[in-house]
Amino acid sequence: MLTFEQKQAIIDSFPELTKKEISLKRVNYHFMDSLYEKTIVVEKLHPNGNGFVFVGDLLRYEEEANKGLVNIRDYDEQQLREIIEDAIQYLSEEAEEQEPIEEIWQNREGAQLMLAYEQRSWNVYHGENLEEAFGTHDAAKEYLLEEGFRKKK
Numbered sequence: 001m002l003t004f005e006q007k008q009a010i011i012d013s014f015p016e017l018t019k020k021e022i023s024l025k026r027v028n029y030h031f032m033d034s035l036y037e038k039t040i041v042v043e044k045l046h047p048n049g050n051g052f053v054f055v056g057d058l059l060r061y062e063e064e065a066n067k068g069l070v071n072i073r074d075y076d077e078q079q080l081r082e083i084i085e086d087a088i089q090y091l092s093e094e095a096e097e098q099e100p101i102e103e104i105w106q107n108r109e110g111a112q113l114m115l116a117y118e119q120r121s122w123n124v125y126h127g128e129n130l131e132e133a134f135g136t137h138d139a140a141k142e143y144l145l146e147e148g149f150r151k152k153k
Helices: 004-012 077-092 137-146
Strands: 017-021 027-031 040-045 052-054 069-071 101-106 112-118 121-126 129-134
Touching (some): 004 040, 004 077, 040 077, 052 077, 112 137, 121 137
Antiparallel strands (some): 017 027, 027 040, 040 052, 052 069, 112 121, 121 129
């Protein structure tokens, strides 16, 4: 495992990132040229080596990511460099235009909700009203199942 200082040296080697100290001796690194509201690439890097990198909904990190964040505590130098490069690229690119993905979900009473993938977000609609938004399909699916909805075939 890399030390806090080693991780900082690697992250500092990315000139496009800006370091900002936060509470409890932790540090965030921002990508100020982000095309999105999200600018934090490395979040809450702590002297104990713990920290997170924002990867949004990049499929490569789908298994590791929790709400778009990957814990880098046990990352080696190559892994850390790759994930930071991926994060910067993710925040630098326009969302790809793609065919909209829409699913209809229904509960036992017959109420229907639509789950739609739009601009890197999974949105749940009741009619034209946005009810909830999620970063991943799995999170949206889990919410719908918990609320008693099943995907309509």
